Amino acid sequence: MLKRRRYKQSKTLKERLADEAARLREEAQSLAPGRRREILLRRARQDETAMQIESWLHSPGLRAPT
Template identity: 45%
Template sequence: MKRHRFKQDRALGERLIEEARLAREKSGQLPAGTAEREELLKKAREADITAHIDEWLTSPGLQPPKWGAE
């Protein structure tokens, strides 16, 4: 069975930031304190954190660990 593959048109960080923005917009339309609103806000926070981790991991300043005798 062949897998269907496709190339992403935007970087992961960009997609995560957009996902967080949309979740915040949707949560703003719901009454405060509802479970659905809290879940959307949680999703937005997680997407922001993941975007920052992705940015850190792909930054040019990130260096691999130095093993062995130096």
Template identity: 45%
Template sequence: MPAQRSPRQSLTFEYRLAQEAINLRLQANGMPAGVRRAELLRKARQIDVAGELNKWLTSPGLLPPS
């Protein structure tokens, strides 16, 4: 019998990235200005960029290198 996938795994990669960025921003909003807050916001921006890169890399219009 094949293993069942958990509901979390059925979510798309982009959705999971977006959720993580939202969670990081929510954590940062509850903190005073400082190094930890800046790190959380930086990580959220990095995740946003990763999502955009993934969209670009998986787009049907992307041509292979020649």
């Protein structure tokens, strides 16, 4: 049986997603309009959406069903 490698993240998920989205947008700006640029922008939007969902899930307004 393989042992799972554990890795302690130094940044929060939100920080990692924000960094990745910024990096993808920066890379997309350096490209000419085309398929590769659209793919990078789509991935950046997906990261931003994931940040919003993560915020909603950890908001104090959510309560466990009883």
